[in-house]
Amino acid sequence: MSIPRNDQLKSALLAKMKANATIVALLSASSDIKENQWQGTDFVYPAVRIYVFPKGNLPTAANCDFSTILMGINVFSEQDSSQECDYIAGIIGNELHTQSFTSLAIKFTNLTVKELNPAIRIDERTWQANIVLQGTASG
Numbered sequence: 001m002s003i004p005r006n007d008q009l010k011s012a013l014l015a016k017m018k019a020n021a022t023i024v025a026l027l028s029a030s031s032d033i034k035e036n037q038w039q040g041t042d043f044v045y046p047a048v049r050i051y052v053f054p055k056g057n058l059p060t061a062a063n064c065d066f067s068t069i070l071m072g073i074n075v076f077s078e079q080d081s082s083q084e085c086d087y088i089a090g091i092i093g094n095e096l097h098t099q100s101f102t103s104l105a106i107k108f109t110n111l112t113v114k115e116l117n118p119a120i121r122i123d124e125r126t127w128q129a130n131i132v133l134q135g136t137a138s139g
Helices: 006-018 083-096
Strands: 033-035 047-059 067-077 099-103 106-121 127-138
Touching (some): 006 033, 006 047, 006 099, 006 106, 067 083, 083 106, 083 127
Antiparallel strands (some): 047 067, 099 106, 106 127
């Protein structure tokens, strides 16, 4: 086993979320779930973006075979109210809270929701809610 790279963490969580029918049903398609640094030109709302926090991948074992991780999920919506954005974030949080799973050869253990932040308006038409996840991961 080895410590997971940041790109592996994002890809593994992305694959897990895209395979979750409850989460995908909240969006137009599973392709609306992407890494936060995605720079494409087509942006469909609602949308979900995944990232690793700065200092969010901390090797914890003497032999560096796993990391304590801190990851975030941003949910975006363009509705008149924040309700859709908060609803989607809440469902995603419930689907991932207290989970242990393996995805793309990355083992997540005791993944928990540390924060479920309410939607805030980030521009004239867009709401953003945020989920903070903490757990351990190994590759």
